[in-house]
Amino acid sequence: xADPTLLILxxxxxxxxxxxxxxxxxxxxxxRRGLRFAVEEDLVGGCAYDAHGIPLTDATMARAQAADAxxxxxxGGPKYDALDFSLKPERGLLRLRKEMDLYANLxxxxxxxxxxxxxxxxxxxxxxxxxxxxxxxxxxxxxxxPRGIVTEGNERVGINTQRYTEGEIARVARVAFExxxxxxxxxxxxxxxxVMESGVLWRxxxxxxxxxxxxxxxLSHMYADAGAMQLCRWPKQxxxxxxxxxxxxxxxxxxxxxxxxxxxxxxxxxxxxxxxGRPKALYEPVHGSAPDIAGExxxxxxxxxxxxxxxxxxxxDAGEEAARLEASVERVLADGLRTADLLGPxxxxxxxxxxxxxxILAALDESL
Ligand code: IPM
Ligand code: MG
Numbered sequence: 160x161a162d163p164t165l166l167i168l169x170x171x172x173x174x175x176x177x178x179x180x181x182x183x184x185x186x187x188x189x190x191r192r193g194l195r196f197a198v199e200e201d202l203v204g205g206c207a208y209d210a211h212g213i214p215l216t217d218a219t220m221a222r223a224q225a226a227d228a229x230x231x232x233x234x235g236g237p238k239y240d241a242l243d244f245s246l247k248p249e250r251g252l253l254r255l256r257k258e259m260d261l262y263a264n265l266x267x268x269x270x271x272x273x274x275x276x277x278x279x280x281x282x283x284x285x286x287x288x289x290x291x292x293x294x295x296x297x298x299x300x301x302x303x304x305p306r307g308i309v310t311e312g313n314e315r316v317g318i319n320t321q322r323y324t325e326g327e328i329a330r331v332a333r334v335a336f337e338x339x340x341x342x343x344x345x346x347x348x349x350x351x352x353x354v355m356e357s358g359v360l361w362r363x364x365x366x367x368x369x370x371x372x373x374x375x376x377x378l379s380h381m382y383a384d385a386g387a388m389q390l391c392r393w394p395k396q397x398x399x400x401x402x403x404x405x406x407x408x409x410x411x412x413x414x415x416x417x418x419x420x421x422x423x424x425x426x427x428x429x430x431x432x433x434x435x436g437r438p439k440a441l442y443e444p445v446h447g448s449a450p451d452i453a454g455e456x457x458x459x460x461x462x463x464x465x466x467x468x469x470x471x472x473x474x475x476d477a478g479e480e481a482a483r484l485e486a487s488v489e490r491v492l493a494d495g496l497r498t499a500d501l502l503g504p505x506x507x508x509x510x511x512x513x514x515x516x517x518x519i520l521a522a523l524d525e526s527l
Contacts, residue, residue: 232448298324299403346379394414
């Protein structure tokens with residue numbers, strides 16, 4: 160059988176430098192574990208705009224649709240701030256999510272023990288934390304119509320529409336319940352049913368799917384604002400959180416900080432199964448393109464490397480190899496290695512992006 164295809168889209172800012180480390184990890188799996196991929200590379204975001212005048216070409220879109228999995232670095236940067244909305248780097252990423260129909264975005268927030276003191280919250284609040292936010296990714300206010308900036312009378316009005324069909328809610332709820340069954344069997348659904356009709360429907364549909372298909376899973380509901388508060392107060396009460404596109408965007412950034420650094424967190428965006436049984440999938444770090452440090456070799460490659468681990472698990476049925484990679488990352492952190500983002504107020508000597516990659520490769524070697 161031909162090697163599965165992996166389309167790599169490094170993107171902008173620190174994307175290319177963190178992705179360079181991932182490529183070395185991919186090569187390691189080919190050489191040492193016989194897990195080979197046909198790796199292709201292409202442009203998305205600002206770099207695609209620079210080359211082609213748009214943030215994602217139809218040709219790249221078609222390659223993403225055909226790939227067994229897509230791995231993305233990050234998009235965006237101040238250079239593109241003045242561009243028309245439709246040409247902004249972020250539109251490239253949103254087009255990928257929408258056209259691949261990647262409706263379920265899994266964002267784990269896991270606190271590595273070696274970093275528990277580095278969180279802005281107390282050690283006992285975050286140590287051992289292991290939760291997953293399942294964010295709906297292809298609908299809601301990000302995509303609802305009508306939208307735009309229009310003129311009414313003598314002033315401008317900005318319009319976005321929150322819209323969810325019951326089918327859209329049910330399918331992401333199923334992903335959350337299935338995932339919970341493999342974990343602690345507990346789902347908390349978050350919306351604002353107290354003020355939004357879309358929230359009322361969200362709660363109803365999640366409740367119906369639960370009763371009909373997943374009565375064995377413990378289900379609770381929370382208003383998303385209270386959920387944000389509880390995430391900071393006692394995050395270990397949660398296992399799987401399922402929520403809509405915008406709330407998921409906010410809550411996952413908050414959850415990220417519980418773990419010490421945004422530079423640590425991977426994500427998987429999954430859609431329906433393809434003909435070969437693999438889900439349509441795109442993997443990317445939760446962090447952005449960090450233009451302020453781009454090109455300096457300071458960025459933390461761990462989130463992007465752990466995104467590849469998620470690809471091994473969810474696209475390539477290689478859960479044990481994913482665990483090997485995760486354990487290697489944990490090992491390196493336990494040994495005290497820190498990129499600049501992982502140094503607390505007391506400071507210390509940071510290692511470079513490349514040195515972090517070297518150490519993870521060495522830990523992989525040792526794992527054999
Ligand atoms: C994320 C990002 C994106 C989002 C941006 C870059 C479009 O913040 O993936 O969380 O808002 O979804
Ligand atoms: Mg975000």
